[in-house]
Amino acid sequence: MPLAIEALDHLVINVRDVEVAADWYQRVLGMTREDFDPGPGKVRRTSMRFGRQKINLRPLSASKEEWFTADHEKAGSDDLCFLTSASPQAVADHLRACGVAVIEGPADKRGAMGTIVSVYCRDPDGSLIEISSYK
Template identity: 60%
Template sequence: MEIALRSTNRRNFARTHARETIGCIEAASYLSIPTPWPAALAILYQSFDYWADSEMERCAMSLVVADFDHLVLNVTDVEASARWYEDVLGMRREEFQGGDGPRLALKFGRRKINLRPADASQKDWFTASEARPGSADLCFLTSTSPAEVMTHLRTLGVSIEAGPTKKQGALGTLDSIYCRDPDGSLIEIASYAGHPVVRR
């Protein structure tokens, strides 16, 4: 945003001075005054104006995110949530050191979820302004068929909120089944028909 604003300011500066210079040329022409330098300056300002336009477009496109690394889930009970994500979704537990001491993460594929106690202070663990348990809505991909997912959830006593149902994913149509984690966050377990998830 700051980069785009700086580019916009440069463009506005160039246009303002180009208009002023052209105005001087018109006045000089009316008075029959030779105008080699003002004319040259006008061309210079107009060229700078075109550059500012292209520079603004370039700067606006210089930041493009490609993926996400991890997300932070605010939970009521870190241990209870960790067990649920391990048992239900097959994630792997990982402890790491944070500024306030040991922290717990859950890894899956090339991503991870950091479990943050909802009652932690912003000083101890900087996070979103509204750190409320149960407010997340997450979709996870699996190679397991919808029928097998439903059997797995029922075996663990996890209530199925909805599904199987067709939903629109980032890469096409998903077969989705919904349940909730211990805090009530909505968890979508989905698969692309005929396109197994590549484990990396």
């Protein structure tokens, strides 16, 4: 029987400064911060929870022994799309109120389940953040 992937549980993004990134994801995107200790010889973990998912914020300074990760880690190289029930105009207004520049949108794009309306900005490391709602 072939493997069937059902959902995304979490992803890891590499950041220059965990505190700066955690503050941004909490303040701008309303995510909940969770810190935990993975045990001896490992770097303390910071996760940003939203819905049924989370993002782990991996500091670039962590070695592969301290945090098992991808082969080529680089801050600011991610392109993430988040879904919201807020209107695209409300998203754009919220970003501006938080001092975050809107770099594109609202604009129609193609999501996994059909047409989405997206607003784009960048996180503190320069990763592209797309905040979208289905039409």
